[in-house]
Amino acid sequence: MQAVDLLLINAIVVTMDAAGTVWQNGAVAIRERNIVAVGPTSEIATVYHANETVDCGGCAIIPGLINGHCHVPMSLLRGLVADVQLDVWLHGYMFPVESRFVDEEFVYTGTQLSCAEMLRGGTTCFVDMYFFEDEVARAADEAGIRAICGQTVMRFPTPDAASYDEGLDRARGFIHSWQEHERITPTIAPHAPYTCTDEIYQAAVQLAREYDVPLVTHLAETGLELKESLENVHLSPVGYAERVGAFDIPAIAAHCVHTDERDWAILRSHGVGAVPCPSSNLKLASGVAPYAGLVKAGVSVGLGTDGPASNDDQDMWNEIHLAALLPKGLSNDPTLMPAKQALALATSSGAKAIHMEQLIGSLEPGKRADIAVVALHHLHTTPQYHYNPDGIYSQLVYAAHNADVRHTLVDGRFLLRDGVLLTMDAVQVRRNAQAIADNINGFLSAREVNLLDKIVAIGGVKQDEIFEVQAKAKLVDEALVMAMLNRAEVRIDKQSERTQYDTYFSFVNPDRGRVRYREDHRHDPGARLDPKYTLTLTVPAAERDQYPHAILLSRARYTAPADRSLRFYREYFAPEQITEVEKQRRRWRITYRSEEFAVNLDRLINQADPGPFLEIKARTWSERDAAYKAKLIGELLEQCGVFDDQLIRYEYVDLARA
């Protein structure tokens, strides 16, 4: 009898070795952190004597699952926002929240939550890419899980580096300090071709080569990335990565959704691991990776969950399930990606994809004892068919769930036992995570209600606060307006003609204010040709009718250049009502009694009452000044022959809605 530390016996042992060995009543013998033997229980139990023997009857023993691509700290952002376009997701939520909240504590806490979740579901190894990656490494190390931790570098400022030079320095320091660790492989992760430069990739390759660690990067996630890459560098993202030298060392390329035969040949010839993320690729509408094509082309393919902010779970079972189903459903061929091959993506093939096939990915003597034990005695895994030895793959891939995992071991050590986490206090982990989320929630709650905060959040807002004094009259005599403008006391400073397309976003609670998206086309001779887009927030005038002549006072008016699409703002502000107002405007900027005013003569398009309407407006910082300007506006109105009963108190948008 040979002595070992641990025997797992009486289970269906799915080795995922090259021969596809399955032991119907099998056992695994473990000494220290390694697998010593795998075989029939009857044989193993005779040869080995263990300190501890665990009966795994009714279970399957499989290699621990490998999450080939993730951003584990983002578990704290799970459920933050969903079902919006990528730009809204990124610029409206992820970037503003990450820039405010991502720090060492965030990263450590988020990693703990993710490790807990992954161990709960039988994942024993992950490949990460995020900021403050030393905190990812620390939390992963404490959890006992295996990880490749990639310190992100990109050309933009990040939460942990003001420039990419700083990012590269940080990566070097991180790799250097973790280089001796057995379970944690520190590395550098140039984010993606579209966020990096040639220099970043080259420096990253040099660093990774120096420390003999694999390079982690995103490649070909979206159709847009492919399109722009072809336009800009006349190469696919994969082709670009090859050219820049990223594949001269072992590399892990996340996503590879928009790749073709030529890309696959490049990936295969350099031994690059391709790691699509089925759920995330679907949820962010990136597409469906060519799983079967990649596998057929001989590329080492893994699977990842991607960040939990776009998934929203870190459930490799889900990813395996999708990787098995999608190729069938989209090809009209149900034999594509059989269950065994799908499971390999998260085990044996996944290990190759992350360049760790010597250590993990299958249950074979000499490999690390990274193991998941999956209970199969549930309703949803009943009945069991044994006539076909490969039936176990089908059961694991199509029927079993994350929650069926009973034990998870890394390096021969139980990290999850009978569903209980041994290296972490799940309650405390959840509590810490929720505490950070509560802060973010507070920030977003305020921002979501406060339209100004939402505008500020996406940047570019003109934060000057302006009172607007305004009078508006209906059906004016244009000749009288012209006469007023021609008076000696009135100096015309500027004159223009425009078509303005205004879209108003309104809310059931009017106190939230109203956002206007304006597309302004000038068509007076010599004017700018390009339309001007502005975003304006107005909060309702609290002091209507305090001024003579029904003059309106708007408080808190904010403008910003609208450099995104109307669609972006519509999804971002999620208004309860949308109103469109189109008008032809003749505008005069005038000076009257040393004060500046704007005079607008407007004709509405496609409205029951098209006008013309007269508007006279002035802006000021001072409330006292506002009263004075209101008086002057009254004088100008009189000169236009407009009397109080002609003044109207609503905005065009209200007219349009009536």
Added chain:
Amino acid sequence: MQAVDLLLINAIVVTMDAAGTVWQNGAVAIRERNIVAVGPTSEIATVYHANETVDCGGCAIIPGLINGHCHVPMSLLRGLVADVQLDVWLHGYMFPVESRFVDEEFVYTGTQLSCAEMLRGGTTCFVDMYFFEDEVARAADEAGIRAICGQTVMRFPTPDAASYDEGLDRARGFIHSWQEHERITPTIAPHAPYTCTDEIYQAAVQLAREYDVPLVTHLAETGLELKESLENVHLSPVGYAERVGAFDIPAIAAHCVHTDERDWAILRSHGVGAVPCPSSNLKLASGVAPYAGLVKAGVSVGLGTDGPASNDDQDMWNEIHLAALLPKGLSNDPTLMPAKQALALATSSGAKAIHMEQLIGSLEPGKRADIAVVALHHLHTTPQYHYNPDGIYSQLVYAAHNADVRHTLVDGRFLLRDGVLLTMDAVQVRRNAQAIADNINGFLSAREVNLLDKIVAIGGVKQDEIFEVQAKAKLVDEALVMAMLNRAEVRIDKQSERTQYDTYFSFVNPDRGRVRYREDHRHDPGARLDPKYTLTLTVPAAERDQYPHAILLSRARYTAPADRSLRFYREYFAPEQITEVEKQRRRWRITYRSEEFAVNLDRLINQADPGPFLEIKARTWSERDAAYKAKLIGELLEQCGVFDDQLIRYEYVDLARA
């Protein structure tokens, strides 16, 4: 205070009512089988006094999920076979197994297993289509779940009806005997246009109208179905169903994968419910239903799991998740099918699709108390964001799992409480299910090893058992063969020339025998034009060399017309080796000394040694007769100038493999 039976309090109540009301700390009051009130806990707890109050803190209360299409007894066939083409799945496995094993006990037991699984995951209502549907109804009734049970009718013989007339009678009897049941709606389910006739649909409509029950049918599941429908009746399956009158009454159309705008207009105008089955449609490579298009067109859309033999679970959470992800991933638009809409497919919209929106689908006073209570305190549902009231949909759809369901109620009655089934003994249900599966497993185990059984299983085999006596010689002198054929003692009965393309399926264990798929083209004048396809199983000759002249004796030879494709057989037999042999054959059927022989002169194509080869064969039932014929073959060989050292002992296929 008003008296009620049950209060569920302190949960996030997701009503799925038309206004999309969500109570962050809400309660549901239940009296008898109905919901009496839904609102803030503070309010409900003040107004209602309950016999029992259940604190659902940390949970969401949602309407019980509706599985709009399934074949619940097929849970017993879960995992039976996967990753094969539909025809192999159907003709190789489902039909042979169903025809042998589906009876009342099978249906009752399978339904119990499915009800247990569905209740475990918060499904409170299902729409079924199977055989012996009265047993589905009985098991569902006992489980306490709500169901629409459709007795299948099709033009082929089924396990419960030798003809469709018998099927219609059975359906009528079934509906009649269950018509008064409150929770179980018995109905008729004409299987699909391609398995029914106009008469079946018309009779089904008449029956359903008579008893005021909805019609259940499959429509437009595969591209092939659509193509054949257009060819055969010049209408899409949906158009056909309309024409035949199936939509003159409330109808539930499963799948609707291959439908377009015109179909959607038909479905909407008749109020037909469309019920795609995301997992099954992917797994069987049927495709992806146009979820967003159907919804946008105003069709009432539900979701189903389909049969567990093609899914393999009955997990509506999975289906909701897929219904939310697929439209995004395949459209490049991540705003399609937002979480709230996806959840509606299994609740409010799903209820409309099955014509039960008056009773179920939302948590509103007056509706039945069909409820799922989902725990949200798991790692994978941490953290929670409340700033956006709709965030709960995202959490439920993208993060929560089947296993998170804590309580399930139907008609106000707990059927699952704290994860424990109250109306069924889960252990006993699993045991009964496994017992039936063990029988099927035994049948398949025997069949999979025994190639003959596999051939018999797919039908058409010529079961005559034949001894074949055969001698084969290499490099013969053709002139001597001709001289033999011209001898007076030899009568030529038939003569032909052919090209034969043979594909041999071999196995590591030679005792299993060898299967040959032959495509035989005649090209002598006047012969049949169409090639002939045959499937032949030969078991190795045990008694080689017992006869003089190295004559071979094959035992157990079986032939069947090969009416399926080579691809079908390749997947069905899953050989370990495939060998192709192509040859030109001149064949004479002769009579010599009153015995019949076949003489073949063969030239192999694309082989190192193309021949020609001479074969002389005879068949017999008798071993004694075989010896006699071997002697006669020896005489014929001599006349051809063939001596023993020219005789060869291998088959062409062995030559090809050498």
